[in-house]
Each structure stands twice: as structure tokens, then as C-alpha cells.
Amino acid sequence: MTIRVGIIGTGNIGTSHAANLARVVSGSSVSVVFDADAARAREVAGDFGARVAPTVIDVIEADDVDAVLIASPDAMHAEQALIAIAAGKPMLCEKPLAVGDVNARNVVDAEVAFGRRLIQVGFMRRFDPGYNRLKAELTASGIGEPLIVHNVHRNTSAPYGLRTEQTLTNMVTHEFDINRWLIGEELTSVMVLPGKRGPLTPEGESDPILVVLQSQTGVLIEVEAFCNAQYGYEVQCRVTGSRGQAVMGDGAWVTRSADFVRGTELPELWLGRFAEAYRMQLQSWIDSLKSGGPLLGASAWDGYAAAVISDRAIEAHRTGRRVDIELPAKPPLYC
Ligand SMILES: NC(=O)c1ccc[n+]([C@@H]2O[C@H](COP(=O)([O-])OP(=O)(O)OC[C@H]3O[C@@H](n4cnc5c(N)ncnc54)[C@H](O)[C@@H]3O)[C@@H](O)[C@H]2O)c1
Known part of the structure; x- marks a missing residue:
């Protein structure tokens, strides 16, 4: 079939x-x-x-x-x-x-x-081998209970133009979802901190930005989102737990040393990193x-x-305040 x-x-x-x-x-x-x-x-x-x-x-x-x-x-x-x-x-x-x-x-x-x-x-x-290995570390015999998560999400260039609110709904939505999945908790508050404008950031917009979230049990989750990073596409996630730390780098597991250079190549697009x-x-x-x-x-x-978190993040960005996130009861279809 x-x-x-x-x-x-x-x-x-x-x-x-x-x-x-x-x-x-x-x-x-x-x-x-x-x-x-x-x-x-x-x-x-x-x-x-x-x-x-x-x-x-x-x-x-x-x-x-x-x-x-x-x-x-x-x-x-x-x-x-x-x-x-x-x-x-x-x-x-x-x-x-x-x-x-x-x-x-x-x-x-x-x-x-x-x-x-x-x-x-x-x-x-959720299907990426790197994220799955990271999640497998969040056990009592691994790094213990997750306490703080640092995420980095950098695009070579802004594929759909650069508007900060779109960075939240289109790009950081990946982190809203993957962090819920990773720690198995709902997120309960969000703050958005605009950074120093890079040379390619349009007037009135912010890039890079920092998004700071907190989960039901208080896990702190920080996301650096940078749309116009120029040097390549890169996603990282580092979880510090009660008995250790697990780091997911750029998904390249091999460091090549040749021609008097030691390093790894970076993809230009997400299609390379997440193939x-x-x-x-x-x-x-x-x-x-x-x-x-x-x-x-x-x-x-x-x-x-993810859409609810994105909307509260937009509110946090507009007001400069920390905004609470509340989800209604989950329908039985999804339990
Ligand atoms: N999961 C991921 O990592 C990932 C990566 C890239 C893009 N996306 C998502 O996929 C979607 C497409 O992104 P993209 O990078 O391919 O964009 P794109 O601009 O390359 O392609 C979008 C296509 O949709 C067409 N289009 C416009 N209006 C349409 C309509 N009403 N009905 C059908 N097609 C229409 C356009 O002509 C264009 O060919 C976006 O929602 C984006 O957020 C997800």
C-alpha cells in the first residue's frame, strides 16, 4: 500500500x-x-x-x-x-x-x-537524533532533574524578512515546542529581551533577541534567537540538571583535521542540519x-x-514585561 x-x-x-x-x-x-x-x-x-x-x-x-x-x-x-x-x-x-x-x-x-x-x-x-539523545540524558542515572536550559537558534539570514514578532511565531516556535517536549512540562511565563541591533536589523526591529521562559516546576529556559547571524545555520541546546550537564551542539559528530584546519562545516540552511x-x-x-x-x-x-506561547511572547515583547502563559484543559482526544 x-x-x-x-x-x-x-x-x-x-x-x-x-x-x-x-x-x-x-x-x-x-x-x-x-x-x-x-x-x-x-x-x-x-x-x-x-x-x-x-x-x-x-x-x-x-x-x-x-x-x-x-x-x-x-x-x-x-x-x-x-x-x-x-x-x-x-x-x-x-x-x-x-x-x-x-x-x-x-x-x-x-x-x-x-x-x-x-x-x-x-x-x-522531536525526531532529530541529537534532541532524542539529549532527552535520553534527562533521567535519574543521566544528568538528573533538568534545572536550566540554554538554547541557541541562529539563521544565516532572515528567510522571510526580519520582523521581531515573526521571529517569535515562525522561528522561536521551534524552541517553544521542543522545550515542552524535552522537559515534559508546560511553560508558564515568558519575557523577551531585545538586544543590540546587528548591522542588518531594520529600524524598529530587534535581532538578536533573548527569550526567557519558565516551566511549571520553575525550570528556566533561555533562547537566543538570531535571524541574521550570517556565518551559518546553527542550533544548540544545553541542559543543566541536578547531577550533570548534557550539550547538543550543531549535530555534526565529526571534527575534521586537514589542511592545517581542525573543525566542522556549518550548513547554510536548516535543511542541512535537520535532514x-x-x-x-x-x-x-x-x-x-x-x-x-x-x-x-x-x-x-x-x-x-506553541501558538499560545508565541502570542504571550509577542505581548511580552510589546510591553517589556514578563507575561504569564495559561493553557485551558487539554481535550481528551490529546490525552
Ligand atoms: N519545520 C521546519 O523546520 C521548517 C523549515 C522551513 C519552513 N517551514 C515552514 O514551511 C512553510 C513554507 O516555508 P518555505 O521556507 O518553504 O517558504 P517558501 O516561501 O520557500 O515557500 C512557500 C510556497 O508557498 C506558495 N504559496 C503562497 N501562497 C500559497 C497558498 N495560498 N497556497 C499554497 N501555496 C502558496 C509560494 O508560492 C511558495 O512557493 C512555512 O510555514 C515555514 O514556517 C518549516
């Missing part, structure tokens, strides 16, 4: 997912694609043996589409996810699930009304759809939680 995937949005990540689904992941094919840029859709369809649909709805409702992958710009995800829920089609929705907690909640409510989980959110770090996580995320999603087993990645509820 092959899961035939319809792809909505064939830009950077949509094309990368299409290549994985068509050529690397077992049990999947790409059958239909749509992009607002028709020429782009035709090119990707041609590369991966798919056909082009004229609208988003035509992808979702197509008889030869078993599951949908949403990789359009952030602001379109919620609306497209609602159409897929109405059609009863399972989907992998790229992060963020929605821009704005109200939009995210609408998606959660629609999925709850449908009565079955259809959505996996593309928080692929294995993207592949494993898709394989896990396809395996779940084929077996009818549970979706193992982030749920719509996790997407909603």
Missing part, C-alpha cells in the same frame, strides 16, 4: 518534503501538488511524477490524495488545515499550526469535533497512516500550545 500525498506549497520545504516522499521514504508517493506560483508547481510536479491541481481544495478533495502536506506560508496553515479536516484527510501541517492562538484553537476544535486525530504538526526536532529529522518525521507519519496507528509527532494541541 502506498500513501499518495498531495502537497500544498512547493517552496523550499515543500520541495524538500516532496523529494523525500517520492524518493527516500518508503510507502509514499507524491500524487498532486498546488502552489500559488503555477510555474513552481509544474516544475515540482514534473520532478516527482505528480500532477498539478488548480486550487487547494482540488488537492485536498482529490481521489488520488490519501494525505495532505501543508507547506504554504505560515498565515495559510490554519485555513488549509480546516479544509482538510472537513474532507476527513490526514495531514502533516508545517509549523506553525496557525498564526494566532484563536486560529490555532479553531483547528483544535474542528479536529475534536471530527473525533479523530488527523493532524501532525511539523515540529521535526535526518525531516526524513524520520515523514517516515514516521507515513508508517502511522499505513498501520492506522497513532500519530507520533506533535499534535494539533501541541501546535495550539
Whole structure:
């Protein structure tokens, strides 16, 4: 059995997912694609043996589409996810699930009304071998109880333009999710500290920034987000626990010494650093759809939680204050 995937949005990540689904992941094919840029859709369809649909709805409702992958710009995800829920089609929705907690909640409510989980959110770090090794250290025989987490998230350049609020909803949303997953606790407050403006930071915006969160039991979580770091793409996470420390570096496990240089190369984009996580995320999603087993990645509820934290972080940035984060009771569908 092959899961035939319809792809909505064939830009950077949509094309990368299409290549994985068509050529690397077992049990999947790409059958239909749509992009607002028709020429782009035709090119990707041609590369991966798919056909082009004229609208988003035509992808979702197509008889030869078993599951949908949403990789359009952030602001379109919620609306497209609602159409897929109405059609009863399972989907992998790229992060963020929605821009704005109200939009995210609408998606959660629609999925709850449908009565079955259809959505996996593309928080692929949950599948990354580095993050999984780090999580495995957070045990009594490992580094003990986590007390403080330092995260670094640097992009070579700002891919969608630089606006600080978008840094929170689009970029730091990865840390909102992965830190909830890593320590297994909800986050209860957030502060955003603007830093000194770098030479490429537009007037009125901040880059780099520091985000400081706290969890239910008081774990401090610090995130340095730097959109225009210029030197390469890099993600780090360091957890200090009650009996030790675990550090996840840039995911490169080999240090090369040659030509009188010792070091490692840095990728330019997230596609390099997280290649294995993207592949494993898709394989896990396809395996779940084929077996009818549970979706193992982030749920719509996790997407909603990240959207709530993003909105409170925006408030913290606007007011300069520490803002409390409260989540309503989790619906039984996600327990
Ligand atoms: N999980 C990750 O690590 C990760 C990495 C990169 C991007 N993303 C997410 O994936 C999404 C796409 O990012 P990208 O970097 O590929 O952006 P991109 O700009 O390269 O591609 C977006 C594509 O969507 C198309 N588009 C515009 N409006 C559309 C619509 N209404 N319906 C369908 N397609 C439409 C554009 O023409 C473009 O080809 C974003 O939401 C981004 O946050 C996630």
C-alpha cells in the first residue's frame, strides 16, 4: 500500500518534503501538488511524477490524495488545515499550526469535533537524533532533574524578512515546542529581551533577541534567537540538571583535521542540519497512516500550545514585561 500525498506549497520545504516522499521514504508517493506560483508547481510536479491541481481544495478533495502536506506560508496553515479536516484527510501541517492562538484553537476544535486525530504538526526536532539523545540524558542515572536550559537558534539570514514578532511565531516556535517536549512540562511565563541591533536589523526591529521562559516546576529556559547571524545555520541546546550537564551542539559528530584546519562545516540552511529529522518525521507519519496507528509527532494541541506561547511572547515583547502563559484543559482526544 502506498500513501499518495498531495502537497500544498512547493517552496523550499515543500520541495524538500516532496523529494523525500517520492524518493527516500518508503510507502509514499507524491500524487498532486498546488502552489500559488503555477510555474513552481509544474516544475515540482514534473520532478516527482505528480500532477498539478488548480486550487487547494482540488488537492485536498482529490481521489488520488490519501494525505495532505501543508507547506504554504505560515498565515495559510490554519485555513488549509480546516479544509482538510472537513474532507476527513490526514495531514502533516508545517509549523506553525496557525498564526494566532484563536486560529490555532479553531483547528483544535474542528479536529475534536471530527473525533479523530488527523493532524501532525511539523515540529521535526522531536525526531532529530541529537534532541532524542539529549532527552535520553534527562533521567535519574543521566544528568538528573533538568534545572536550566540554554538554547541557541541562529539563521544565516532572515528567510522571510526580519520582523521581531515573526521571529517569535515562525522561528522561536521551534524552541517553544521542543522545550515542552524535552522537559515534559508546560511553560508558564515568558519575557523577551531585545538586544543590540546587528548591522542588518531594520529600524524598529530587534535581532538578536533573548527569550526567557519558565516551566511549571520553575525550570528556566533561555533562547537566543538570531535571524541574521550570517556565518551559518546553527542550533544548540544545553541542559543543566541536578547531577550533570548534557550539550547538543550543531549535530555534526565529526571534527575534521586537514589542511592545517581542525573543525566542522556549518550548513547554510536548516535543511542541512535537520535532514535526518525531516526524513524520520515523514517516515514516521507515513508508517502511522499505513498501520492506522497513532500519530507520533506533535499534535494539533501541541501546535495550539506553541501558538499560545508565541502570542504571550509577542505581548511580552510589546510591553517589556514578563507575561504569564495559561493553557485551558487539554481535550481528551490529546490525552
Ligand atoms: N519545520 C521546519 O523546520 C521548517 C523549515 C522551513 C519552513 N517551514 C515552514 O514551511 C512553510 C513554507 O516555508 P518555505 O521556507 O518553504 O517558504 P517558501 O516561501 O520557500 O515557500 C512557500 C510556497 O508557498 C506558495 N504559496 C503562497 N501562497 C500559497 C497558498 N495560498 N497556497 C499554497 N501555496 C502558496 C509560494 O508560492 C511558495 O512557493 C512555512 O510555514 C515555514 O514556517 C518549516
